[in-house]
Each structure stands twice: as structure tokens, then as C-alpha cells.
Amino acid sequence: MFQGAKSGGTLIRLASFDMQKLVLPGIIVLIAVVSGMIEPRYWTAQNLVNLGRQISPLLILAAGQSLTVISGGLDLSVAAVLALSGICGVVVMNDFGMTAGIITMLLTGIAFGTFNGAIIARFKVSPFIATLGTLSIARGLALMIAGGLPIYKMPEAFIDIFGSGAVFGLPAGVIFALGTVIVFSVILRYTILGRYVYAIGSNTDAAFNSGVNVRAYTVLVYALSGLTAGVAAVVLTSYVAAAQPLAAQGLELQALAAVVVGGVALTGGQGSMLNVFYGVVILGMLSNSLTMIGVSSFMQTLAIGVVIVAAVILDQLRRSAN
Amino acid sequence: MFQGAKSGGTLIRLASFDMQKLVLPGIIVLIAVVSGMIEPRYWTAQNLVNLGRQISPLLILAAGQSLTVISGGLDLSVAAVLALSGICGVVVMNDFGMTAGIITMLLTGIAFGTFNGAIIARFKVSPFIATLGTLSIARGLALMIAGGLPIYKMPEAFIDIFGSGAVFGLPAGVIFALGTVIVFSVILRYTILGRYVYAIGSNTDAAFNSGVNVRAYTVLVYALSGLTAGVAAVVLTSYVAAAQPLAAQGLELQALAAVVVGGVALTGGQGSMLNVFYGVVILGMLSNSLTMIGVSSFMQTLAIGVVIVAAVILDQLRRSAN
Amino acid sequence: MNPLAADHSAAPRPQPEVVLCASNVSKKFGATQALDEASIQICSGGVHILLGENGAGKSTLAKIFAGVHRPDAGQIEVRGQAVEIGDARTARELGIGIVFQELSLAPHLSVLDNIFLGAEAKRRPFSFLSRGEEARRCRNVLEMLDLDVPLQAPVSSLPIAQKQLVEIAKVLARDAKIIIMDEPTSTLTDREKQALFRVIGVLKQRGVAILYVTHHLQEVELIGDFVSAMVNGRVTQSCPVTPALTELKLVSMLTGREVREFTRAKPRTPSSPLLTIAALKSKSGCKDVALTVGRGEIVGVYGVVGCGRESLGRVLVGLEAHSSGEIHMDGRPYRPRHPAHARGLGMSYLPMDRKQKGILPNRSIRENLNLMNLRDFSTIGGMLSRSRERERSTRVLDELLVRFDSQEKPITTLSGGNQQKVLFGRAIAGAPKVIVMEDPTVGIDIGAKADLYRLMHELRNRGISFLIFSSDLLETLKICDRIYSMYAGRIVREYADPTMNDEAQILSDILGQELHRAAIH
Amino acid sequence: ADDFDRLRGLIDPAKPKEQYRIAFAAVHFVDAYWKGVAYGILDEAKKAGVDVVRVTSAGGYGNLQQQIAQLEALAALDLDALIIGAATFDGLRRPLKTLAENGVKIIAMDLSVNSPDVVLRVGQNQVDIGFAMAEYICQKDPDALVITIPGPAGVEWTADRLRGVKQAAEKCPDMKLVGNEFKASTLLEDGQSQAADLLTVYPDADYIYAAAVSLGTGAARAIERAGSHAKVVTGGFTDNTVELMEKGLIDMVVSEPGILIGRVNLQYAIRALNGDDLPHLAQDGDLPYLSYNLPPRTVSRDNLSSYNLDWYDMPPSDWDVPASQ
Numbered sequence A, B: 001m002f003q004g005a006k007s008g009g010t011l012i013r014l015a016s017f018d019m020q021k022l023v024l025p026g027i028i029v030l031i032a033v034v035s036g037m038i039e040p041r042y043w044t045a046q047n048l049v050n051l052g053r054q055i056s057p058l059l060i061l062a063a064g065q066s067l068t069v070i071s072g073g074l075d076l077s078v079a080a081v082l083a084l085s086g087i088c089g090v091v092v093m094n095d096f097g098m099t100a101g102i103i104t105m106l107l108t109g110i111a112f113g114t115f116n117g118a119i120i121a122r123f124k125v126s127p128f129i130a131t132l133g134t135l136s137i138a139r140g141l142a143l144m145i146a147g148g149l150p151i152y153k154m155p156e157a158f159i160d161i162f163g164s165g166a167v168f169g170l171p172a173g174v175i176f177a178l179g180t181v182i183v184f185s186v187i188l189r190y191t192i193l194g195r196y197v198y199a200i201g202s203n204t205d206a207a208f209n210s211g212v213n214v215r216a217y218t219v220l221v222y223a224l225s226g227l228t229a230g231v232a233a234v235v236l237t238s239y240v241a242a243a244q245p246l247a248a249q250g251l252e253l254q255a256l257a258a259v260v261v262g263g264v265a266l267t268g269g270q271g272s273m274l275n276v277f278y279g280v281v282i283l284g285m286l287s288n289s290l291t292m293i294g295v296s297s298f299m300q301t302l303a304i305g306v307v308i309v310a311a312v313i314l315d316q317l318r319r320s321a322n
Numbered sequence C: 001m002n003p004l005a006a007d008h009s010a011a012p013r014p015q016p017e018v019v020l021c022a023s024n025v026s027k028k029f030g031a032t033q034a035l036d037e038a039s040i041q042i043c044s045g046g047v048h049i050l051l052g053e054n055g056a057g058k059s060t061l062a063k064i065f066a067g068v069h070r071p072d073a074g075q076i077e078v079r080g081q082a083v084e085i086g087d088a089r090t091a092r093e094l095g096i097g098i099v100f101q102e103l104s105l106a107p108h109l110s111v112l113d114n115i116f117l118g119a120e121a122k123r124r125p126f127s128f129l130s131r132g133e134e135a136r137r138c139r140n141v142l143e144m145l146d147l148d149v150p151l152q153a154p155v156s157s158l159p160i161a162q163k164q165l166v167e168i169a170k171v172l173a174r175d176a177k178i179i180i181m182d183e184p185t186s187t188l189t190d191r192e193k194q195a196l197f198r199v200i201g202v203l204k205q206r207g208v209a210i211l212y213v214t215h216h217l218q219e220v221e222l223i224g225d226f227v228s229a230m231v232n233g234r235v236t237q238s239c240p241v242t243p244a245l246t247e248l249k250l251v252s253m254l255t256g257r258e259v260r261e262f263t264r265a266k267p268r269t270p271s272s273p274l275l276t277i278a279a280l281k282s283k284s285g286c287k288d289v290a291l292t293v294g295r296g297e298i299v300g301v302y303g304v305v306g307c308g309r310e311s312l313g314r315v316l317v318g319l320e321a322h323s324s325g326e327i328h329m330d331g332r333p334y335r336p337r338h339p340a341h342a343r344g345l346g347m348s349y350l351p352m353d354r355k356q357k358g359i360l361p362n363r364s365i366r367e368n369l370n371l372m373n374l375r376d377f378s379t380i381g382g383m384l385s386r387s388r389e390r391e392r393s394t395r396v397l398d399e400l401l402v403r404f405d406s407q408e409k410p411i412t413t414l415s416g417g418n419q420q421k422v423l424f425g426r427a428i429a430g431a432p433k434v435i436v437m438e439d440p441t442v443g444i445d446i447g448a449k450a451d452l453y454r455l456m457h458e459l460r461n462r463g464i465s466f467l468i469f470s471s472d473l474l475e476t477l478k479i480c481d482r483i484y485s486m487y488a489g490r491i492v493r494e495y496a497d498p499t500m501n502d503e504a505q506i507l508s509d510i511l512g513q514e515l516h517r518a519a520i521h
Numbered sequence D: 001a002d003d004f005d006r007l008r009g010l011i012d013p014a015k016p017k018e019q020y021r022i023a024f025a026a027v028h029f030v031d032a033y034w035k036g037v038a039y040g041i042l043d044e045a046k047k048a049g050v051d052v053v054r055v056t057s058a059g060g061y062g063n064l065q066q067q068i069a070q071l072e073a074l075a076a077l078d079l080d081a082l083i084i085g086a087a088t089f090d091g092l093r094r095p096l097k098t099l100a101e102n103g104v105k106i107i108a109m110d111l112s113v114n115s116p117d118v119v120l121r122v123g124q125n126q127v128d129i130g131f132a133m134a135e136y137i138c139q140k141d142p143d144a145l146v147i148t149i150p151g152p153a154g155v156e157w158t159a160d161r162l163r164g165v166k167q168a169a170e171k172c173p174d175m176k177l178v179g180n181e182f183k184a185s186t187l188l189e190d191g192q193s194q195a196a197d198l199l200t201v202y203p204d205a206d207y208i209y210a211a212a213v214s215l216g217t218g219a220a221r222a223i224e225r226a227g228s229h230a231k232v233v234t235g236g237f238t239d240n241t242v243e244l245m246e247k248g249l250i251d252m253v254v255s256e257p258g259i260l261i262g263r264v265n266l267q268y269a270i271r272a273l274n275g276d277d278l279p280h281l282a283q284d285g286d287l288p289y290l291s292y293n294l295p296p297r298t299v300s301r302d303n304l305s306s307y308n309l310d311w312y313d314m315p316p317s318d319w320d321v322p323a324s325q
């Protein structure tokens, strides 16, 4: 009987795996097919490339956000840190060259992320409020450094390579985004850090009692989230050819939404990068699709809400059906 | 020994109570004193009334938000529901009179809140994502009904009574806000609902297994949160003498921040309305103070972040000191 | 030194030496002196049993060894070296492993991930996990424990007994030289206990030192080499386990109080049926269950984990709908939609998993106790009367012998056993008709247990019915007016007025065997 | 009253040579100005006989990323011309280049945008608008104490308007500007809170400059509540601006004739596609294309009664941007 239960369990798990695998991609295919039917020009290579470019920053932030959320926290500051990294990076870039500028963007992200992690780990402050505070700090710094207005001056090479460059038709931004997702996915699945992230999110006390250095790993998680803000700054700044102090406003919530639509519970301990990827694609392609098929902006706002709610309900029904 | 331990406990409890009671009010007093020293006009009745009027909507939303957060959830849709309630209410008001309009605002809030609660309770969807979706739906509806523009037409009586009216110098909006806080505080402390809200937030499974009707109470909690959106709609719409489809954008995050600065853990099960009140006052008076003393707006953004981070760290240090 | 332990060994065993020694360790939580200059010495190759009433300080001592708490005063030595165990990692490096009383597993993680959490071969964050090697070692350990679970199953999907075994496996996988087990058998049924005791035998062979906290006095004789008693944060007595050490002596060791042994009296009046279940089938394991519970009767259902007992409980309290069959309560069809509905119909529930399904961790003792009878305290305006609530709490906590400091403190400041008493108090509150209890006295010390049994019978005499699902057969035999044995989703036999003599028959029932009384004895 | 000149005599209506496909990328549709522009473009297109195939909204000033995404989507739609209200001055160069390479004629609507691929620009000069407001104050009260509510940070038009205000103030040595902080958004409550706070510090203020009409409306409410004698000058109209002007709370408004600007833009798009002549164009600053800046028209209490809002400023109240195109 025990044996039977076991193989039965495996079967159910396989089936549920397939199901779960299908809901989110199903929604993606549905959106794509309907959009393509209403507006045949949707299905052009041009539009796919556009779509990829547009969702790259979101994808990069979502990768970092997955880590913080799975570890039981969240990082509201990413978008503001992105803006700050972009501003700092471009300022440095104009004086010391492209490479120095890019390194500055990444380091600014890591530094701010480490600061977040240190506050959260050291003082046991709620990540929500800690990163909401640092969000404001990062935006304030970005506004002050930039004097409130976007900085458009930057080396042409930076825009050409990272903003307009492409390899085999894949824009550089997309390559960065996919790279980030793959790296974070590997981290989550195959490394000690990944296991600890799940463990801390699932039961911090248990992780601590098992000898996991919860504090250090928490700092590391937020540092990595900050790093994604830096990477996204490279991609977004070169894409829009401007470093804006108010860049990416609200993108942190979109990234969180994508992560949650991708089935990562905000309570932590659960989730996979593949589903987050689907979540990003769903949210990212919605706006492109609705614009392509000519839905008015107010209707778009409504439609996005309906799709989010429908997607999570469907996903949840699938889960509980298993 | 046992006896001794017991009375010792009471002493310590008194002490710690005082400490906790002092951190947040201490910050408030500090801000007020420093502002008053730099700008003597800070300490005018006029400014206190301004301050009260400005923070009233935030206070009302924060009361509802406290309930959802203590129950282990959160409601990102409140600000959008406020806007929708305002629009619907004013439309009805212009045709059927002030009372009908006000009732419409409250009912719209309750209806939307119930919808939120139903999705969350029935489908066990994360409140974050559910209310992020309904946020978008409510904004979309508000924009569509209003055609995107603020509605300025409304009965003068409505503006006079609720927007400009005052009792003993207390503006009507402030009275509504204090009333809401008191009612919600009583609910949390002295009613069965309040007890269950804490229980559900502390351990949903335990509450459910023990026989708390978790689903029904969850719906009720979000319905009440929706109700606060309706009340805030009355206050804000009459205050600005217009129903704006984009009213109160971002106020949901401010309300959440106030709740968390007030020591309510986002993990649920803990928190008191008095501290939330302090949290609202701190956040609400910051912007007023900084404007009054002439801090530049970019510095303000930075300063608000610093105060949030400092407040929660201090509060946390106090807690762990006990 | 330990005559009992010599038996199974063929190979020469290393000479026992003191490997873990605590001297005058004190620990205070707020106003509570949890440990008061406690001293204990633990030797390699033996099982040191630690007894004590609820709240005596056993778990606190264990947690100090594990690096969870730091002592306020006193000294700890490992293999003669004074050490400071600042955190869990240090403890592990010293070779100390602990099985926590309140399980400390990450529910979303797989069995494998839990077992190796924090004990990976490599240390750097970005190092890759060696899952193949881990899986191999993991299978070995699970085999030792006779635990058959898929390595990739999330721990949250396991029943609590298996969680407990995973917690034990976790310590075994770390090759700890000093193992502390805090009430490891509290939720295990006989079958699993046997496996655990076998493992303990093997560990002793290997020279591992084991500190074993328990409330089951039988276990002293079964596995113990040495026994200590804790009273009020002090280790008051220590002695080797000898045949001369009777249960009575043990009892007197650990409490000054006289423990009145509990004996069941027959119900005063023959009871009329209150709850009748016929041909009940459920998705999760009832195949064909028929039983009755009388008004004012304590009925037990006994069987191994997975026999359908849990499923029956779930159906009765509204956690699951039955797929066919009939349930009647008070002559009316009974089909609760959820526990709140069941509660409304007079069915109260004390679930087994205290931490997951029982306590409201950051709420006060008072609120935890009075979760379900709040209507008793509502005043005319619908407000709750705190004073009346406090009054009832004080009375009930007293009656349940809860050892507490202030009823306004979070329930998590209570010891495990005392938390359980509070949950017991919650379940009996508010005048239910039937109380379904799973392991009602898990973690509760023997003295308090006897008092709780008496309380249950008092309630029974007032007409309240109990349906008991206990993993402890002795307890079931002791307190139930009637027992059903269960196997593979079916009721096997009914025992009216059971006695200790029915033990063998029940044991064979639940394993699906016909009775071979002689073979067992 | 219907026989007014819908183009205010600025340009003669052109006849399109083909059924052109034109798109309009706007910044948002949540004020009367942008709705007016959309109405002007769509109504003029109907009258002229061209198709407006898409109308998009970036959702707010500064939403560069969103607008680029929309332009990229529009690039796939075989347009003949694009009328763009740019969410930011810079940063749209690449997507506009892509569009231009696809043969799309790009007309900058009102807001200047830094791209050599733009054919021309029709609109108002933001610095001039700010200048007109401060100039008006100076005429009325040369030693006025003026509270400024310059609007949100990070967007060009608020910076330009305040720059205009400061330029005019320099020519008016006794005028004093206080506040001068870019902050918050353009909601009514933003204007109201800032005005209330600043009126407390400067109770003797004579005027409030509010960058946008929503801020001005909020400021008017604050003046009313504070019992101050200050008066608002701002840009653009809403449904209740007239009422507030009649009450004396708003003293002067610089008209932002969205409908007119929309119509003229569409006419220029048709002309550009036809290859017709493009009158009035002149160099504005160092923009890489020529502009036609409509002169600012001030509407104060004195000339309010002779000004018909429905002709060029306010879209019909029952008109909405179509839900789908």
C-alpha cells in the first residue's frame, strides 16, 4: 500500500507539473493568438523584437525580485535604485568612459542592495518598509544628482552597443535579460545560496537553527537584487538613451506583480524562475498587444487588471485541483 | 518565586509599554519642535488645521489598511477604489442629491471591498496580487466613467458641509478621520471581529481549524477596507471640490507605509491602531513640515526616506530591547 | 556504569566518557527563571534521559546546547573543553545535533533539502549542490529509520509523525556525536517508535551520546542508560537506570507533588447515541467506517498512521466532505462544510499539529485560550468584557495546571506542554457537544496528564462526548469508555470497557493481522 | 454660433491626396487639454477625410519607456504620419528614427522633441506661456509676492514654464517669487496642500503661479479656505475655471487651445504628406526642425465673457477618446 501511494504520488506530481506548466503559457498563447487575429501585423519579427526590448528591464528586475520574495522579503527600491544607478553611471561615463560608467551602474546597484540587506538583516525591520524608505532615498539622490531632469548626454557607443546592438537579431537588452534569468534560475536550483533562499523564506527559524547564516545570506540576496537594478539600468538607460531620475517609476510593483502572477508566494519559500518568466511575459506583452489592437488607454488599465486577476485565479484553481 | 516573577513581569510590562509608547510620539514631537523653531508660523492654528485636513484621507485609509494587514493581507486597491467611489458618488449626487451620492460612495467602496475579499477568500489568491489587479480595474472604471477628466460639478452643500465645514474649529474631514480611527480601534480591541482578525493574521490554519469562519471574516475585513475608501472619497472629494479619476494615486502605499511605521507587521497578527495613528501623523506631517521650513523637494524625497528608515529601526530596537 | 546498555554489542565499545557537561547554567526569559544553575553530564555511547514537568526547563537546556539560546551564566564543556555555543553552526561544528520539540523544518522544502540544510559539503554561496551524493546518504538515513517517503516530497505534505522522523533524520545525516532529542516520540505511533529505538541502539554502538527528553516513563526502561530529573530549572537528581528504578520512583524524582494515578470510572448512566456514522467513505482514506459515540462517552479510535483515522477526523470537523455514507448527530443528518460550521453544530476540534494548526503564535495566552467562546464575554453593546475574560482565563489556566507568568504574554513563551494545555482549554470551551481530539495530551507531563484525564471524565459526566485519536495506545486504553480499532480505512473491532488486556488484540488489529496472543507475549 | 473658423484663420484646410493612415501618440488623456487635442485631431481628420488608426497614451509626462514601447508598436502598423506629443524632450530619437525609416512623417505636437527625424512642430512655447503669466502679474501688481507651484519634477514643460516665469520676474525687479519647488504630481490635492502650506508661511502673498490648471484649481480652494487675498494665474481651462474666475480666485488663465492645436497639427500632417507648402514655420531655439508657435492668448476676468471656450479649448463634455480604434 505504501508503495502504491508512492507511485500514485509521483503520477499526480507529474500531472500537476504539466498542468501548472500549461496555465501560464496557455494565457500567453491566448493573448498572442487573439492579438494576431485582430491585428495581423502583430505577428511580425519587428514586433517580437520590440516586445523583447520592452520587457527586458522588467524581466531583469523580476529575476532579482524572485530571489527576495522567495526568501520571504521583497524589494520595493529596485526601480528607484535603477534610476539612481543610471544617473550615477551616466555621470561617470561622460567623464571616464563607457566601461567605468557601466561598472558604476552595477556597483551602485550592489551597494544600495547591500545597504537594504544590512538594514533588514541587522535590525530585523520589515523588508517592505525598509525598502520603501530606501526607495525614497534613492529617488531623492537621483533627483539631486541629476538636478531633477533627465540626462541625455552619454557616449554614442553606449547607446549603439547596448541600446541598439543585436546579436543574430536578438537585441542586447534581451540577451542581458535572458542571461540574468538563466543565472538566477541556476542559482535558485543548483547552488547552496538557492537552497538557503528557499529555506529562509520557508522558515527563517528553522534555517537559522540548521546553521544557515541567515543574516549574511539575507544581505547577499538584497545585494543581488540591487545588482539586477544595476543591470537593468544599463539596459534601460541605453534603450531610452537617457538617464532619468524618475525612470521606471512603478516598475518595482510590476516586477512584484510578475513574480506573483508567476506563482511565487509573497509568504516566501516557493516559486520557480520559469514561471516568473511567464509572469513577466504576460504582463509585458499585455500592454504591447492592447496598443497593437487599438484598445484605448482607459480600457487598457481595466483590461490589465482583469487579466491579472483572471491569471492568478486560474493558476490558483489549477494548483488546488491537484 | 513564582509570585515574585509575576509582579516583576507587570513592572517590566509597564516599562516596555511606556517605551514603545514613546518612540513614535517622540519622533512626532521632534519633527514639530524642529519645524517650529525654524519656521515659527508652523505653530499656528491655521497650519494645524491644514495638517489635519491633509492627512485625513490617509488616516481613514490607514485604518482600513490596518485591518487587512493585521489579518495577514493588504489592500492595494483602496486609493483606486476611493477614486471610483468619488466619481460614482458625484455622478449620482448631481442627479439624485447629496445623500444619495454619499451613500453611493460608501456602497461603491463596500462593494469593491467585498469583491476583493471574495476573490481572496474564495480562490486563496495572494491579497497583494488580487488587489493590485482590482486596483487597475477600479482605476480603469473611474477613468471610463469620468472620461478621464475630473468632475467639478457637485452640489455646493456637499462642499460646504464636508469640505469646508467645521465643528469647534475641527474640519469635517478631520472629524470623519478621527471617527473612523476610533471605530476601527474599538473593533480591533473589543469585538469578536477584532479578535478573529488578529487570529487569522497570526495563524490562519489554527484559526480555521479551531472553527473561525475564515472565509466570511476575510470578506468582511476587505469590505470594511472598501468602506474606508468610500469614507475617504467623501472627505477627499469635498476637500478638493472635485471627483478625480486619478485621485489619491499612490496613497495606498502611503497608507501601508504608515501602518508599518506604526509597528503593524506585514506578516499579520500584530499591531495597534494608536501606533498606526502615530505612523500616519509622522508621514503626514513630514511633507507639511519640510515644505514649511523650505527644504528643497528633492531633499524632501530623501528626507522622507531617511525618516521612514530611522523610525522603523528605532522602533525595532525598542522592541527587541524588551 | 550502564549495565543495561551492554546487551546487543558484539564489538568492544569505547569506554564511556563525559562528552557534554553543563555546570550551573542559568537562563532567564523576562521574569521567568527557565534555568536556575542547572548542571548535567552526558556520556558517550549512552542514552541520558531527562525528565521533568512541563516548564521545568528541559527544552531551554536543550536549546542552549544547540546554540539557539545563550545562557546568562554557567559553563558548558564539550569533551573537556569549555565552549561558547553562540549559534547553530558552532553547535554543529562541535558535533552537537538536536531534534527540536517544536519541529524546526522548512515546510516548502523537500525532505532531502531539509535533511541537508546547513550541512552541505561545500560552504560558498555559489557552490553547486552535490545532490547525487546527498540523495545517496539521505536514502541510507531514511532506511535506518524505516521511513518510506519520496526524497523530493515537500515536508509540508507529510503527516506530523513523518515530519518528526525527518527531523530525526536531519540530525542523523550530520553525523553528530552528541544528539539531543526533545520529546522525539510525542507524535509517533508504536511502529515508528520501534524504528527510532533501533536507531538509537545503533547510535549507542557508535559511541554517540544522546540526551533524550521525554514524558513517557516506559521509555526510561526501554532505552535509557542514565536518567536525570529537572525541577524548576534545576537538575535535582541523576542516577543510572537499573531494574530497581520503578516508575513510581521516577515519578517521585521529578515532582514533589503527589501524583494521583488516574483510573477510569464507568459512566454513571448508560449513554444514548449522539453521533452515528454508517458506511462512511472519504477520498483521503475511510473505506467503510461505522461507529457510534454516545452522549457523555469517551470513544477512542486507534490505528497506525495512514489507517484512515485522520481522514475520519477531517470529515467530522468539516475539513473534508465524505464521498458516501451517513453521519447523524442528535438524529439529524450531519454534514459540516468547514470547521466553523462544525463548531456551530456543536463539534469542537483539537488538532494534532500544535505549531501549524494550533497556536496563534504572536497572540497572548488569554486570546489563545478564549478563541472560540468569545460570545461568553460579549456585553450588551457587542463589546467583549476583558475582565470577565481574564477571570475565566485565570480559572481555567489554573485548572489545567498551566505554568505561566502572565496571561497577556504571547503563548510562545510557554513550554511545549503548557501550550498544549492551553489548546486543550480552547477545545473544551463554549459548551460543545462532541470534542474531536488528536493526541490531546502530547507533550504534557504525567502529573498534569492524570489531571487532564480527570477533567475529561468530569466533562463526560456532564454529558459532553469525546472522540479521541491518540497515537498513544496506553493513553487510549486508559481513558476511553469504548475503543474502535481501525485498519486500512475500516473499523476492525469494537472494545467496550477496554482494559490493558486488550492491548495485544488491538495491536494485531491495527496491523491487519489475526490474533496470535501467544506469539506476541 | 457654429460658423466660427475652426482653424482660427491660422491655416487653410488642405485636401489630402490619399486616404492617409495617421496615428496620434499622446502623453495622457486625463486633462481637458490632451482630450481637446485628441478631439481636434479626430474631428479634423473626419472633416478632412483621413484615417486616424491609433491613439495612444503614455500615461503621463516622463513615461519615456512606455511611449517608446508604443512607438515601436506603431512602427509595425504601416503609418503615413505620426503626430506625437512627446512625453520627454529627449530619448525618443531611436524609435522616431525607426518610424522615419519606415517612411512615416513625424509631426511634433506642441511639446518639442529632440529628433532630426521630426518634420515640423506646431504648438505653444512653454517658456512664453510662463513668461506671459508672470508678465501679467507684473502689470497688475509690480511688487507682488508670488507663490509658485511649479508642478512635478522630471518633466520639461514644468521646468520651461518656471523658466519663463523667472525671466519675466527678472524684468520686474520688485516682484518676489517664493516656493519654486518642483514636487508631487498635478492632482488637485497637490495644488491645494502646497498652496495651503505656503500661504501659512507667506500669508501676504498676492498671487499664486500654478503651472497647470489642476494645481491652480487646488490653489484656488486653498485661498478660499485660508481667506487669503491672493489670486491664481495658471494655464488651461477646466469645467470650473470660469466659476473660480468669477469668484475672483483665479485671476488669469493662459489659454491652451487643445482642440485648435490638434486641428492645426492634423492640417500640417496632411500638408506634409501631400507635399504642399508649410506656412508660418520658424526656427525655435536650436531645435533641428522648424516650429509654428501659436501666440499665447491670455484670458482674464476682463475678457472672459467674450471668450468662447467651446471653440478651441474644451472638448464637448459628452465626447470621449474612443475605446478602440
Ligand SMILES: Nc1ncnc2c1ncn2[C@@H]1O[C@H](COP(=O)(O)OP(=O)(O)OP(=O)(O)O)[C@@H](O)[C@H]1O
Residues within 6 Å of the ligand: C029, C030, C032, C033, C034, C052, C053, C054, C055, C056, C057, C058, C059, C060, C061, C101, C403, C404, C412, C413, C414, C415, C416, C417, C418, C443, C445
Ligand atoms: N522564549 C521564551 N520566552 C519566555 N519564556 C520562555 C521562553 N521559552 C521558555 N520559556 C519559559 O521557560 C520555562 C522553561 O521552558 P521549557 O520550554 O524549557 O520547558 P520544558 O521543560 O521543555 O517543558 P515541556 O515539558 O512543556 O516541554 C517555562 O516557564 C517557559 O514558560
Ligand SMILES: Nc1ncnc2c1ncn2[C@@H]1O[C@H](COP(=O)(O)OP(=O)(O)OP(=O)(O)O)[C@@H](O)[C@H]1O
Residues within 6 Å of the ligand: D008, D009, D295, D297, D306, D307, D308, D309, D310, D311, D312, D313
Ligand atoms: N475661443 C474664442 N472664444 C471667443 N472668441 C474668440 C475665441 N478665439 C478667438 N476669438 C475671437 O475671434 C476673433 C478672431 O480671432 P483671431 O485669433 O483670428 O484674432 P486675431 O486678430 O488674429 O488675434 P491675435 O492677434 O491674438 O492673433 C477675435 O475677435 C477673437 O477675439
Ligand SMILES: [Mg+2]
Residues within 6 Å of the ligand: C058, C059, C060, C101, C182, C415, C416, C417
Ligand atoms: Mg519542552
Ligand SMILES: [Mg+2]
Residues within 6 Å of the ligand: D009
Ligand atoms: Mg491671428
